[in-house]
Amino acid sequence: MSKRLSTTDTLSFGFMLFAFFLGAGNIIFPPLAGLQSGENLMPAMMGFLITAVGLPLICLVAIAKIGGGIPSMTKGLPTWVGTAIAATIFVVIGPAFATPRTGLVAYEIGAVPFLQDPSSSTQVIFTIAFFAIATLLALYPGKLMDIVGKALTPTLILLLTALAVSVLVAPSVPAGEATGAWAEDAFTTGFLEGYMTMDALGALIFGTLLVDILRRKGVTDSGDQARYMMIAGVIAAIGLAFVYISLFYVGGASAEIAATADNGGAILSAYVQSMFGGFGAVILAAVVVLACLTTAVGLTTAFAEYFNSKIKLGYRNWVLICAAVCLVVANLTLSELIAISIPVLFVVYPIAMALVIYVFARPAIAARTTTLAAMLIGALVTGVASGLNVAGLAQPLVAQFSILPLFDQHMGWIVPVIAALTFGLVYKRNERALATAEEQA
Template sequence: MLFAFFLGAGNIIFPPLAGLQSGENMLPAMLGFLITAVSLPLICLVAIARVGGGVSAMTEGLPTWVGTVIAAAIFIVIGPAFATPRTGLVAYEIGAVPFLGEATGMTQAIFTGIFFVIATVLALYPGKLMDIIGKALTPTLIVLLSVLAISVLFAPEVAVAEAQGGWATDAFTTGFLEGYMTMDALGAMVFGTLLVDILRRKGVTEPVAQARYMMIAGVIAALGLAFVYISLFYVGAVSADMAADASNGGAILAAYVQGLFGGFGAVILAAVVVLACLTTAVGLTTAFAEFFNSKVKLGYRNWVLLCSAVCLFVANIGLEQLISISIPVLFIVYPIAMALVIYVFARPAIAARTVTLAAMLSGAAITGILSGLNVAGVAASLVAAFDFLPLYDLHMAWIAPVTLTLLGGMLYKRGEKPLAAEEA
């Protein structure tokens, strides 16, 4: 179930485009991508398992509203604002457009309407998610993905293209940042919380047992994602002739499968994409409704319906427009989420936890906002004034303040140990 939740729109459309654009530098690009799109989600799941809950447990010690605001921002970003509508758009682009004589705004509205109606119906029964997604839809998805992945091994050898843009100068870092776009690390913080709730419904109530199941599920999901990403990266790299003018990964996949398998391949690809996007949409909608219903008692069903209605509206903006809007937001939210995860692992070695966590989150938020403004091309003079920060040009300026604050918190504990010994 967890693997199926992760494997959604971003996981399918970004690796092929990255593979095409990185070309001869595919290996370092893939390594960077796998770190943020596979390793970070797994680390996030482990962090949630350690604290036995979601963002609220991670921010323990700070005012309650801090954890609520951070969690709400994450749920909105991967919920109705960006990630969930994107599932409907990608399903339409790959699962419907190749079979339509003419793709119009009306066909898009009809398809996404049907898509989110089905997702809504499945999300209305959260107690059955393990059975519906884990035991029924996921095996089907794995079989279809395996067919696509194995086909890559037997495809005719094609020379990869030259690397483009940032992929030519620094493929690893570009791949690392591109992994942000999958939103998997943010999804892990949501799905981890949802998985804890589902385990409780299945009778697994002991924290140790919950952590064990989450670790096992996380490793399975990470291995599955790595398998898919490596395959799709290679698909993009060998599609230079078939999809040279493609603007997104969906078009690359469609061109590759059409060229290799013809009409039958297009049907297989459509089934893979629609099913993957549907399972993710269900998981995200369920998690969104569960969280907001715990804060504002409108009723779980009403939150599901509200989320789906907003998703349907946003989904009809257009895939490329939605991606361009989401990028600055991700550069703001990701550093905050990463700071939280780092803090969870370092917490046992920190004495002044509240002060340290507050400073880490503040540093991550400020540098994240600067990166978001930079990417969006807003407040150029303000953004340029901070270009002295380490890794600022790579949009990873958050690392320095978060690391320095963390070290300060850990050294403070070391400094107080001798005092405690003297008092004893």
């Protein structure tokens, strides 16, 4: 019989989920978006919240609804399809982008403000030390990570609360002019910028872990699991929304003190230095470095465990492989890494969204395998075209996709995915009508 969680356990479950989400990307993107959107801050923030808060919540509910992760979502298709999608997401949130980003953010906020002459050499030294510690903790996990994790999240929340209060009580700063895409369509730009947190992709991966936690606590009913996942998701969503809104306004209030900054880490450091002085900068640096370190350890561990389950090289070897790749990638600049990751995310996100849409529509679909395959193919093809478009590659080929609605807004995947889904829904209705006619005959 399925058990019920106490109120305390339910709240703890929600705060744990919030801690899972709270990482480097959650801290660096909102300040830059707030600065660059200027007078268009409000629509930019609304678009950002949809993809950075709403999509992860929807992904978690989808996982709870189907009772498992990507393998359950792709059931009926060849096993390699689910494996390929999961492996790609693990690489993206692992050594390719998200994990190296933790080292870069830690360097930008934890070291650069205190260096007289930051250079590529200081970045190399810092990232070597950072990933060496992360590797040791991933290889020999112990109580240290639990202690740091439990102390870290409340401390970071307190600091972000102080930032939010400072924005409210500080003298009003005139909003700057919106720049680039933020001036043309702030809402859509914010919507796409929310992809960069990678939380929706992360939700598809560790959502399975959350279901397993509920099962170990005796919550075996799928309906109860979905309900608790929803409650936890709402708690996490409220926390993330608070963080994002605060940091958007921090960026908006930094038009004078960080006008030339090209990443959110530099903006946040400049703002804290201006408002709280050297002591505030030290506290911010310590907390962010620890937050990035714990995130790096968690992502490295998840990557190594997954790939060791598929290719038996040994957990230790996969940790070392991940750390080596991270060290190389982390010696790009933060702006360069973000620019490289954008085309890749525009390829991966449509596939993830197609899976989530399919899960919710699945009960009403008859030809499930055909429908899902068509949805994934449509998402993949248009996603690749969008990624090539952003990267400025294969433009004659990409031009052929411009007839798709919303393709210029990098959301051309919506039409083929919905068209394939509509086929699946109509097919079932026709099947029922035919069965009814046969019965009446």
